[in-house]
Amino acid sequence: MKANSNLERILTSGQFAVTAECGPPKGTLGEVVRRKGESLKFCCDALNVTDNQTAIVRMSSISGCALLKGLGIDPVMQMVVRDRNRIAIQSDILGAVALGIRNMLCLSGDHQKFGNHPSAKGVYDIDSIQLIQIVKRMRDEKKFLNGEDISGEVPLFIGAAANPFADPFEFRVRRLAKKIKAGVDFIQTQAIFDMERFLRWMAMVRDQGLDKKAHILAGIIPIKSVGMARYMAKNVAGITVPKEIVTRMEQAKDAKEEGVKIAIEIIEQIKEIEGVHGVHVMAVAWEDIVPRVVKEAGLMPRPLV
Amino acid sequence: MIIAKQKDMTEIAKMVAPYSRIYVVGCGMCMTYCSAGGPEEVEKLAERLMAGREDLILEKGMIPRQCSEKFIERLEEKTRDFEAILSLGCGNGVQAVAMRFPDKRVLPALDTQFIGIEKESGLWTEMCMACGDCILWRTAGICPVTRCAKGLLNGPCGGSQEGRCEVSNDIPCAWQEIYYGLKRLGILDYLKTEVQIKSWSVRPGRLAREELKPQ
Ligand code: SF4
Ligand code: SF4
Numbered sequence: 001m002k003a004n005s006n007l008e009r010i011l012t013s014g015q016f017a018v019t020a021e022c023g024p025p026k027g028t029l030g031e032v033v034r035r036k037g038e039s040l041k042f043c044c045d046a047l048n049v050t051d052n053q054t055a056i057v058r059m060s061s062i063s064g065c066a067l068l069k070g071l072g073i074d075p076v077m078q079m080v081v082r083d084r085n086r087i088a089i090q091s092d093i094l095g096a097v098a099l100g101i102r103n104m105l106c107l108s109g110d111h112q113k114f115g116n117h118p119s120a121k122g123v124y125d126i127d128s129i130q131l132i133q134i135v136k137r138m139r140d141e142k143k144f145l146n147g148e149d150i151s152g153e154v155p156l157f158i159g160a161a162a163n164p165f166a167d168p169f170e171f172r173v174r175r176l177a178k179k180i181k182a183g184v185d186f187i188q189t190q191a192i193f194d195m196e197r198f199l200r201w202m203a204m205v206r207d208q209g210l211d212k213k214a215h216i217l218a219g220i221i222p223i224k225s226v227g228m229a230r231y232m233a234k235n236v237a238g239i240t241v242p243k244e245i246v247t248r249m250e251q252a253k254d255a256k257e258e259g260v261k262i263a264i265e266i267i268e269q270i271k272e273i274e275g276v277h278g279v280h281v282m283a284v285a286w287e288d289i290v291p292r293v294v295k296e297a298g299l300m301p302r303p304l305v
Numbered sequence: 306m307i308i309a310k311q312k313d314m315t316e317i318a319k320m321v322a323p324y325s326r327i328y329v330v331g332c333g334m335c336m337t338y339c340s341a342g343g344p345e346e347v348e349k350l351a352e353r354l355m356a357g358r359e360d361l362i363l364e365k366g367m368i369p370r371q372c373s374e375k376f377i378e379r380l381e382e383k384t385r386d387f388e389a390i391l392s393l394g395c396g397n398g399v400q401a402v403a404m405r406f407p408d409k410r411v412l413p414a415l416d417t418q419f420i421g422i423e424k425e426s427g428l429w430t431e432m433c434m435a436c437g438d439c440i441l442w443r444t445a446g447i448c449p450v451t452r453c454a455k456g457l458l459n460g461p462c463g464g465s466q467e468g469r470c471e472v473s474n475d476i477p478c479a480w481q482e483i484y485y486g487l488k489r490l491g492i493l494d495y496l497k498t499e500v501q502i503k504s505w506s507v508r509p510g511r512l513a514r515e516e517l518k519p520q
Contacts, residue, residue: 108457108462111472124457125505126503127458128462145502165466167481175459175461178459237463238471
């Protein structure tokens with residue numbers, strides 16, 4: 001075991017993992033995080049706390065993770081390189097470990113221009129692949145980037161994102177290989193709607209044996225409304241929503257119900273794909289729906305390890 | 306070259322408001338080539354300033370380069386009777402002039418944008434941030450430090466779609482261009498090795514070459 005987090009134990013014992021996203025509030029109420037944590041606790045093996053997602057200022061991922069930890073939940077700390085330089089990154093990692101955080105997801109982050117402080121200076125001192133290298137070195141060699149020793153252990157299960165739907169398609173698997181080589185233990189993918197493309201991507205992943213080197217968790221976004229389907233199809237960088245899905249949402253009598261149905265169908269298909277070791281549910285501002293999706297997709301109860 | 310554009314008139318007018326004797330000077334290098342501070346622009350700006358103020362005593366001129374002491378020297382005589390110099394040089398030029406005339410007000414008429422090229426008539430794009438450690442040899446001659454919105458050294462990020470950067474449809478994804486460039490050149494292998502973390506040179510930059518210093 002590298003970090004002995006619940007997520008790591010589930011994945012290394014060969015079980016199909018379920019993680020979900022927990023968005024922290026635009027404010028100081030820890031209660032918000034705790035409430036979300038309580039409602040997701042029994043249907044997930046670990047919960048990601050986003051890091052100023054879409055560059056909108058929110059409670060920090062570290063503090064959200066610490067609040068979840070207090071409820072006995074295994075948190076995944078997300079960290080983007082947009083807002084911190086190498087000094088702040090390493091310092092936050094030390095603090096996170098001290099607070100009991102054992103999983104970390106290394107991300108580039110959405111560009112600051114999309115957020116609520118669009119004129120902010122982006123830091124991008126290092127990129128996400130370099131972040132993975134830094135964390136791995138901190139964990140395995142107990143050394144900072146500059147080679148100096150760290151006192152104490154840095155047990156972290158290292159994650160990264162992969163987007164099978166971004167371009168150039170043929171480079172996407174190569175980039176995943178690069179992340180794995182840099183030291184990644186698990187991958188959470190961008191939300192999957194285009195199953196055909198995901199299957200092609202997974203075939204390439206298996207061809208290169210990458211599914212044996214890192215645990216791949218497939219991203220799921222339950223669609224809440226027709227508007228959201230249209231918006232994601234058009235405006236969200238890196239997400240592709242096929243026309244059929246938008247049409248299904250448009251024609252449904254009860255759009256929410258249809259969204260849940262689509263999410264469950266996608267999970268059912270994903271469970272059958274060789275090399276996929278779990279799902280990661282990102283129900284942005286619709287966290288209440290996660291228990292139902294997980295249950296109806298046949299993923300309850302969650303195993304105890 | 307260095308690319309700049311003229312500030313809006315309100316700001317310029319506010320800057321020069323306290324002074325009634327102003328010398329307006331353009332720059333014959335980059336600022337002329339990017340149509341921000343050449344003879345035509347000097348002429349036009351002078352006209353507009355005069356139109357707004359009857360009290361103004363204004364003269365105008367050009368020097369070949371505002372970032373070079375030997376040319377700035379030529380302003381000594383010409384600006385003698387003026388309180389303020391309104392420079393249509395880049396930030397570099399304005400400062401070099403200010404350094405030479407510490408007792409005059411030296412004011413910037415331009416907003417310096419970046420080091421770049423004229424892509425087509427009326428469109429300029431940024432190409433280099435002078436990072437001090439050029440990696441163009443491994444990126445097919447395309448600079449990710451500057452042209453990738455996140456300055457990623459191991460791109461492209463997850464937002465790259467159909468050749469466009471996630472930031473704007475007007476911006477090509479530099480990493481896709483790098484990918485296809487390396488592919489065309491048959492050196493895609495360069496992408497296999499991670500590019501190491503950059504050492505950001507200390508700013509302000511200082512370059513010393515002993516062999517060129519006076520003995
Ligand atoms: S890598 Fe880019 S920013 Fe650095 S010197 Fe080369 S072109 Fe300029
Ligand atoms: S889309 Fe391309 S250019 Fe834009 S930030 Fe991502 S990698 Fe860089």
